[in-house]
Amino acid sequence: AQTVTQSQPEMSVQEAETVTLSCTYDTSESDYYLFWYKQPPSRQMILVIRQEAYKQQNATENRFSVNFQKAAKSFSLKISDSQLGDAAMYFCAYMYAGGTSYGKLTFGQGTILTVHP
Amino acid sequence: KAGVTQTPRYLIKTRGQQVTLSCSPISGHRSVSWYQQTPGQGLQFLFEYFSETQRNKGNFPGRFSGRQFSNSRSEMNVSTLELGDSALYLCASSPLGGETQYFGPGTRLLVL
Numbered sequence: 001a002q003t004v005t006q007s008q009p010e011m012s013v014q015e016a017e018t019v020t021l022s023c024t025y026d027t028s029e030s031d032y033y034l035f036w037y038k039q040p041p042s043r044q045m046i047l048v049i050r051q052e053a054y055k056q057q058n059a060t061e062n063r064f065s066v067n068f069q070k071a072a073k074s075f076s077l078k079i080s081d082s083q084l085g086d087a088a089m090y091f092c093a094y095m096y097a098g099g100t101s102y103g104k105l106t107f108g109q110g111t112i113l114t115v116h117p
Numbered sequence: 118k119a120g121v122t123q124t125p126r127y128l129i130k131t132r133g134q135q136v137t138l139s140c141s142p143i144s145g146h147r148s149v150s151w152y153q154q155t156p157g158q159g160l161q162f163l164f165e166y167f168s169e170t171q172r173n174k175g176n177f178p179g180r181f182s183g184r185q186f187s188n189s190r191s192e193m194n195v196s197t198l199e200l201g202d203s204a205l206y207l208c209a210s211s212p213l214g215g216e217t218q219y220f221g222p223g224t225r226l227l228v229l
Contacts, residue, residue, distance in 0.1 A: 035217070042222070044221075044223070045220035046220075047219065095215075098215075102148070102167065102173045103149075103165030103211065104150065104173050104175070105150070105160075105209075
């Protein structure tokens, strides 16, 4: 079974600084997707960024970028120029891209990010 | 496009009752997945529906069931509620089920 581990229960960053959230996963598959979702206090789950396993290039979305290390099964999220609105719980998630695992995301335990003004 | 909508947003029930939650996906999305979020267990996959068929199911008891209608709207039902069913129930939609999921605001269920 696939597992996703976020080893940092809490992180904090100063506004305008950079922070990196860690995620490791375990899978025997070679074709999958990895995601970072953000869940603010409103509890609405918001997609931050997505990475396809077959792509060597790391995904980037504005101030958000990932460091995808397939061999090490590591998928960290870097937030640059942190803003107060970035404060939220961040979840790393895995989805197998084939077989019968339709529509199933496996989530990590989450990392609470606090942004200090 | 309108996002994923879920109704109701909040619900209070008592043990032994049953509850039905509704999810309307993004227009054009045919896959709907359901998740349970609790402080102790985190986010857990319940099931996924596509074209009115359940294609995937998580490790939950049979009290948890769902269905999908021809317009892709989905409902999930929990029968004989237990205190441990108190949770945030999230649904997510995607075009075909094997790619990025977009989440609704959730239904917060409290079982007393």
